[in-house]
């Protein structure tokens with residue numbers, strides 16, 4: 001059997017006395033889109049921070065296609081093929097959209113900026129400073145910046161935050177299409193359950209820093225503990 005694209009064992013992280021992660025195990029199969037859901041404060045962003053190397057874990061290990069990357073910082077992990085986006089938009093506001101993508105591509109030695117501009121409907125905005133574009137355009141730019149390369153594994157922290165329901169679903173469909181075409185494995189943190197149930201093959205549920213459940217969208221929708229802890233009426 002081939003190695004998981006991303007594999008974590010026993011990940012823990014504390015903020016002072018608060019245990020934000022308490023021994024999380026996670027295996028993402030190559031090419032899958034995995035949803036990561038859970039109530040506010042469950043530890044989702046902390047898990048993304050520890051997986052990406054932005055925050056050190058206090059225990060545990062991370063492997064990327066079998067390679068132990070636990071000791072690597074964020075830049076070395078990005079170089080190895082593990083990319084992430086941030087909850088808040090990560091763009092430089094005054095820089096034109098096209099220049100931002102070119103810059104991001106150059107950093108990882110990639111040449112796919114023009115193609116991503118086309119594929120995310122940003123070509124018409126290439127010369128426009130990002131801060132002058134609509135919010136939905138900025139979220140698509142964030143996705144383009146995350147996909148540049150492309151990375152082998154992408155950690156996405158709420159890419160649809162602040163979008164309308166319609167825009168969120170359109171972004172989700174585009175993400176699925178682009179990730180599949182490139183064979184990118186995705187871990188998607190998202191509060192919008194419509195988005196998660198629509199594009200994720202499997203879903204992991206975190207609660208209080210530990211995994212509460214893992215399964216297909218259908219299994220997660222019906223999981224009594226998940227419905228109690230998180231989904232409530234969204235499961236209907």
Ligand SMILES: Nc1ncnc2c1ncn2[C@@H]1O[C@H](COP(=O)(O)OP(=O)(O)OP(=O)(O)O)[C@@H](O)[C@H]1O
Nearest residue numbers: 015018019020038039040041042043044045046047
């Ligand atoms: N910088 C920090 N300092 C102290 N405590 C923190 C810090 N960041 C997170 N925490 C705590 O760690 C726990 C997990 O937070 P985290 O932001 O990872 O959760 P989350 O699931 O991403 O939440 P949300 O859905 O609201 O983004 C929470 O109890 C939170 O208060």
